[in-house]
Amino acid sequence: MRTPLQLVLDFLTGGDPVTPSKLAVLSSEPSPSQAKSHAPSVDVGQGKQALQPLVPGFTHPAANRHAQLQGVGVSFRFERARRKSIGFMVGADGLVVRAPNWVTLREVDAAVQEKGAWIVAKLQQLKDRQTEQFQKAIEWRHGAEVPFLGRTVRLCVLERGVGRVHGQDVPTDQILPVTVPPGASVSQVRDAAQVWLKQQAKALFEERLHHFAPRLGVRWQKLSLSSASTRWGSARQDGHIRLNWRLIHLPTSQIDYVVVHELAHLREMNHSPRFWETVGEVMPDYAQRRQALRQAPVDLKAD
Template sequence: MPARAARRPARDPAAAAAAGAGSAQLELTFEAPPPEAHGLAAPAADPRTVELPPGARWREVVADGQRIRFVLQRSRRRTIGFMIADDGLRVTAPRWVVLADIDDAVREKSRWILSKLRDWQARKERLALNRTRWENGGELPYLGRRVTLRLDAQRATGLAGDPAAPADGDVLWLALPADAGVARIRDTVQAWLQGQARQVFGARLELFLARTGLRINRWRLSSAATRWGSCTSEGNILLNWRLIHFPLDVIDYVVAHELAHLREMNHSADFWAEVGQLLPGFESARDALRRHDPASLPQFR
């Protein structure tokens, strides 16, 4: 699940992977957003709190009335490059380029750098707002809605509302005491979400199978770090439980994607035509998943 220039979307795998003798597997993958094309500038961290790599040094220039602090790293590369790192803007330059020329290069790109700094900061703020607080009153996404965590040891864990059609602000009650720690709250939420994923995904699979006449061998939840789903030539399907954070149309797209592999074990034009038959108008859900920034999902570990 976010807009930045030249951003690479989550991609489908380039080829089928071997899953055993005579068995091919197709996977629907996702990836964390990489640095933008040509490198990005990021606000420099406090130099007193950052341990620099060997040979690196802090520098600072003034451009357009603003200070730009950056880490300078020498290398064997032929050109001056800019990139985002944990310590902010990092400039990599050939060993033979003098400091004045490096400073001039930063000033020359300052308008572009400062624009990217603002974009980067805005993204950090959005992610901070979306970050789950594992405490009473925290929020997290469930089926595309924001639900609120409440602790009460006298109640059963469950959503106060329709779990199949949640609304923003619905309360997810956790059967925990008010002083429960972060790990206990997080684990209770994860267990509930995984239970809901089994119910929701199973129901969607049954719906598609009944409508199409397709058959699968079995399906189960996955906790894969980089795959939304996969399907083997033997008819075994995996669906990532983290899809339960997304709206139902996105879940349906991943289900249709994997079921389409029962007929087309590739990502050819015929495969996408098959997805279209299973789920007309799937493109908007596919594009939403491709634009998704995985960093915005709750962190369970």
């Protein structure tokens, strides 16, 4: 039932803006300093997986409440604020809901359900725009520059049966080699390049997991590559680690932060102060790396 509140729809305008500097980060709650805000305490880190959203769905990196909207799981950030009504804002991070102190959580949840169709539509529109932006950012043709480990490599397209293309004076560690059928389309070149990137990602992620797991005193059992558009990684209590393959675009320092973050969940399936202490045991500068990850270019992480 509709509450006697005026529901204010803040789509990229109004209220405090959500920083549009990234598309997605690993599933995480507020940092220790953010955890002291007036947001209500809800169950976000219990069960088999830390902050596991309903699938498929959208997850705000600092989510502390969840809802099932139009058959889609939406994990959003809820905050108390000095305002006269419940406000909704969809930004690059996802959904943020703000409400005055006198509004009950039941009323907040009812308002979210009432605006469910609008919320899901706006989140999907944002995802689609980011997808288009990413596809335009890289021209999938011979000679194109592709972000790789914080630098760029040159796309080297070979056609089967045609032989090597010209321009082979580029060092092998600075090229992204793909082989495609003669007359291949741009999408075929892109798909072939992404296969190569995923292979590089899996090999590197496994190496970094083997490096950090003993230092944290944990054991991971399985690695899966993710194509999620809303987060960098996740961890399950059974040792199953999922890492977004698009991390391969970023510097190894940021990749290592995500790896350590997820491995730390094998000791602490939450984002409590103890969790951040665990991360800090092997990565004292994690806060700086986390901030750098937040500021990574949007077009590197869109679906």
